[in-house]
Amino acid sequence: MKAIIYEGANTISVSEKEIPEVREGWALIKTSHVGICGTDLNIYAGAHPRATAPLVMGHEFSGYIVAGHPTLQEGTRVTVNPLLTCGTCTPCVTGQSHVCETLKLVGIDCDGAMAEYVLAPIDRILPLSADLSSKLAALMEPVAVAVHAARQGSYIPGDSVVVFGGGTIGLCVAMTLKSYGASNIMIVEPNQLRIKKIEELGFITINPLTENVKDMIMKNTRGVGADFVIDCAGHPSVVPQLTETVKVRGKIIIVAAYKKPPEVNLLQGMFKELTMSFVRVYTEKDFQLAQDLLEKEPAFEKIITHVLPVEEAQDGFDLLTNASDAIKVMYRFD
Incomplete structure (x- = not known):
């Protein structure tokens, strides 16, 4: 599969990479749209304390179920809450898992969605309604x-x-x-x-x-x-x-x-x-409310200023690290 890979400070490549193998508790998703986040820019600059090269970035995304999900059929359009929590620390067991003491994210602590395929935990995958485009669904995480x-x-x-x-x-x-x-x-x-x-x-x-x-x-x-x-x-x-x-x-x-x-x-x-x-990220309730909001307010799509093919990976980061009119820049894989 094609993937945008962080290779080191200020260096990315578009390379071929093996499609991830489905493992227990995780499902394989075919990426549709994925946004560049401020955290991705921090990784790109070589300044993120946890992200290490080589890494497939991308935690704001939408796609289609391919395999491994127990209830969602192949082809179901989805987005993902990318938070990875331990489930055992005090915040997690008291309903505040978004501030988990060892909080990790897809696309930072493991490979993310700037690739044709990505793995995500089954319990973090949300199906999309017919009213919400895959493009707009990739904005759900920042919303x-x-x-x-x-x-x-x-x-x-x-x-x-x-x-x-x-x-x-x-x-x-x-x-x-x-x-x-x-x-x-x-x-x-x-x-x-x-x-x-x-x-x-x-x-x-x-x-x-x-x-x-x-x-x-x-x-x-x-x-x-x-x-x-x-x-x-x-x-x-x-x-x-x-x-x-x-x-x-x-x-x-x-x-x-x-x-x-x-x-x-x-x-x-x-x-x-x-x-x-x-504010640190969001709760599961916030994520649900964001989905409701995007279904009712299509004007959010105006924030998305650029949607690029994977071959223009460098252009996406250049738009956001130099003076431009770019706000939300996305890559499209489907």
Whole structure:
């Protein structure tokens, strides 16, 4: 089978690889669509602490059952919750397996879906409805992250929201909150090409390179500050603005993963009695809600800006590591 293989820092290849053999508890899936995630970019840069070359990346995907599933017939369209949990640690046995003490993922800790075929645990495979395309189904994993962020922060319809970062996760968060009733959503994003897409989707944009972020947020919230400030950027320059732009007793939600510990103004957090929550992946319920959301909101497909054949593997990573209008880049294998 053809596979996109991470060979080392900033190096991938399109190579032939043996089709995985079905093993107990796992099923073989023919890949349809697979997205490049921020984690894949981290692996590509050689900066992920667990991923080791050679590796087939890819944990956001859809496909078709080939063999090994006890109830789903061959050809059934599916997606996969890629979390691999131990089932025995305290978080797992208390219903919080998404923060398993030894959490692993398909496409990071074992070969993933940037190949014609991929293995996945049977209990993590979800059949797709006829209303959901395979292309859009490959976006389900990042939408599940967004759903988890909304639920983790106890979002209430009508609350004002600022999202820092207009990439895939930022837009998934914004569109999820919009579908849940948010009407005043501001997205802070410096990439002018992305800003155009964000505005097409109907969101208020703030360019930190040309506008004063705090002034613009205060203007759009009548001087109060935002009810929710959500960090999907993960850039050190964003952190001071989180406590500045959220209202008194407002909520900050950290979705982005920081490579280095940032400095947080805890005194300002104290004076404003802020709540800061952190998001790590998603629960099984979040994943189910993401599927429901995608079936009802086809507009999410607008986040997918590029779908490439496997032969253009390098182009996909180049789009996301250089200045471009790319948001979600996918490969198509079927």
